[in-house]
Amino acid sequence: MLYSEKVMDHFRNPRNVGEIPDADGIGEVGNAKCGDIMKMYLKIDDDIITDVKFETFGCGSAIATSSMATELIKGKPVSKAMELSNQAVVEALDGLPAYKLHCSVLAEQAVKAAVKDYYDKNGIAYDPELFADDDDDEHGHE
Ligand SMILES: [Zn+2]
Numbered sequence: 001m002l003y004s005e006k007v008m009d010h011f012r013n014p015r016n017v018g019e020i021p022d023a024d025g026i027g028e029v030g031n032a033k034c035g036d037i038m039k040m041y042l043k044i045d046d047d048i049i050t051d052v053k054f055e056t057f058g059c060g061s062a063i064a065t066s067s068m069a070t071e072l073i074k075g076k077p078v079s080k081a082m083e084l085s086n087q088a089v090v091e092a093l094d095g096l097p098a099y100k101l102h103c104s105v106l107a108e109q110a111v112k113a114a115v116k117d118y119y120d121k122n123g124i125a126y127d128p129e130l131f132a133d134d135d136d137d138e139h140g141h142e
Helices: 003-010 061-072 080-083 087-091 100-121 138-139
Strands: 027-028 037-045 046-055
Touching: 003 037, 003 061, 027 061, 027 100, 037 061, 037 100, 046 080, 061 087, 061 100, 087 100
Parallel strands: none
Antiparallel strands: 027 037, 037 046
């Protein structure tokens, strides 16, 4: 079986789909490989992610990882969301085929982009290093 049951479940019944009209942070990222586009909305109260929704136009893996990523960060402090790695998302899904891993990177990037947007909108100081794009090597190989 190419995809785990959890991947299929999150692909067929994605959690937290939609948009948050008054989101505190919005992150949009994409990859050229399968043309996935992922938009992540965060509602943040007192440094806690009280709501999160996503819209993903893309392959099944992109949808499943977006869905799982929202489940992993909902109700968590912003700092926890910043620690979310694509590896953690993939593990929570019981794995992804290697050639689909770049889709899981999008979920991590979308969450971080949304947090950065939240920081920028609220004038919250942050270390730019947190958002430095160090994922290039993960895209490169194939
Ligand atoms: Zn993809």
